[in-house]
Amino acid sequence: MRQDSIAAAGPLVTFFLELARIPSPSGHERAINDFLTTRLRGLGLEVREDEPLYPDSGSSAGNLYCRLEASVPGTPILLSAHTDTVPSEDEALPDPTLVDGVIRSGSRAVLGADDKSAVAAIIHTLERIIREKLPQAGIELLLTVGEEGGLRGAKASSLELVVAECGFCLDCTGPVGGVIVRSPSQKTVNATFIGKSAHAGVVPEDGRNAVVAAAKAVAAMKLGRLDGETTANVGIIRGGEAVNVVPDRCAIHCEARSHDQEKLENQVVHMLEAINLAAAEEEVDVEITVVDEFHGFDFSAGGLPIELAERAFGRLGLPTERTSTGGGSDVNVFNLRGLPCVNLATGMECVHTPEEYISVESLQQMHDFLMALVEEARGANGQMSF
Template sequence: MRPASEAEKARLNDTFADLCRILSPSGEEAACAEHIERELRGIGLGVERDEAGNLLARLRGRGERTILLCAHLDTVPPHAPVDPVLVDGAWENANDGILGADNKAAVAMLIELARRCSVEGSPVGVELLFTVQEEIGLLGAQAFDKSQLKAEFGYVFDHATAIGEVVTAAPTLYRVEAEFLGKSAHAGIRPEAGHSAILAAAHAAARMPHGRIDPETTANLGYFHGGVESTNVVPERARLLAEVRSVDPEKAEAVLAGIIDALHDGASHGACDVDVITSKQVLGYRQKPSSPAVVAAEAALRAHGYEPKRIATGGASDANVFEAAGIQCVNVANGTEHNHEPTERVTQYALEAMLDIGLTLLEEAATA
């Protein structure tokens, strides 16, 4: 398909800025979804919204193959109004807060891709899916009924690194919740009668795996809370939340076992009880470079002067959910920068380049 015209690029930038102005933290995507639904219906597409709030629209293709293109509507909490401004050729928030390029750069690109295809047609059938609550555990994608998809494979555009990177491996993620139960007592009169849940939890925290375990594996203690707002009570309760991620599922399980051992050791040290709940939140994956989805993505990148670079990531995306459902899904870097930070930005060049790459991807996916 021909590259985007100057008029299309200008509209893409306007679409992106309009989307960024609509605050849509996880769980509060309704206004953004309504805006997108109006845009899609305005170009003649039917739009379905499920109970979770996900939006699905379809484009007919000239061939028999159908692919999935996906982006998420939610952002991390904004903490400030979003006023998109151009600074030296890049979109930034004029206020001290996120811009929302994660993932509205991809949302804007898909809207403009759909606008072109609604007029000129598409080499391949396209299912456009806009998900909710991605940032808090891929909840929208998990709630979505994948059985209604006809796509052979798909793409998300949700990796905030330089254009050219293609995520071919993503992690398995475990969440760990631990509730320590000790015994309260007056801290000044009979502290020996108490069993401090905070000390037990602290002992566990100091001994559990943390940070970068190896190039493929990480562990993090993200939440620690206990006691009451009084210093004269030996604290009876404490709670920890932790996670483990690894592209290698066996390594993830080994580190998870180390965390569980540390939690029980801490409880024993403090003469407390502990309830531990573990859940596999995300299933990891590895993709073959020879798969049609990867081949098409790399061909589209090369067509626009980018040398593809296959990478493994420690971050999960909606691609994990579709992979687990049996739909190969490639996460393609979209050139956004500093996602989840007040310095978040995306250059006009990257935004416009991704539209051209997306249009070419339709041709490559039709024949891969």
């Protein structure tokens, strides 16, 4: 194995590696936000940070936002990515390697190409536009925190500041050119069964078994892939303290997703019925919460961000593939809040694992795409060379 020269790989790769070396698991984005704020201020941009997501933690941070005022007429756009990563095993630190044009973490840490590959490509593009004084129709940058595990930063973001007509999140696996046009809505159902504890060998008839109630509820649920548009899962079950005690508490955490809102509602009703029926049969109480995690979107019939993205890819001769996902991202939040927004693939692979990687070619393609997108957004007037 021979390491490639990082210096020869160019400033975009160098910048990405700098970001990858700064650990930023969700809730601990302070260091990377400070690094990025310094970099953006160095470009003369005014950087605004939302309130930290976790005010009691010294390493928490808020979303970063800045705006490049338009120099020519056209369509103002928002570019977005998230700065947090999933946590690494044993808090391992990335020690990135570049071999045969591919960047890996070099340790048991996640590389964090999800989503620092996008952060690097977007800021590198802004730097070039500012340095070369290239005409543009208004670009806003929103770097969210706390995306992993709940889209919390996007939900708390100051989206009312955004004047862009459409947005582009770069936060999806697969080759550059992939455009997510469809994503489901998701709800979670959390139920805690509350029975009565008793000695299992002496007076079991005095107890009310919460684990049995939970098991009956789960066994009665339709789960897995329910149809082409709908899925459901029970991901967590927790209950009981000792083998000789009738357990008085058991919690289950379930989710349902569908591209069809009515099917989603029906599945949630079905899960609630299974939970309530099991609780009644086992004579236990149950506390239930239903949480709207995110709302779906559907651009399969087209829309401004799709058209701009596809024209930009076409300009580069990169094949575009419209795809559907079963997952949620910040895009779901932005669309729900009224900003038409699509999610684009960055070339990152095996995300959320120590095997995560991205190629130098993908980073370069993202940058080329963003340059083409900025040109498309400013309309057909004049030519820009890059």
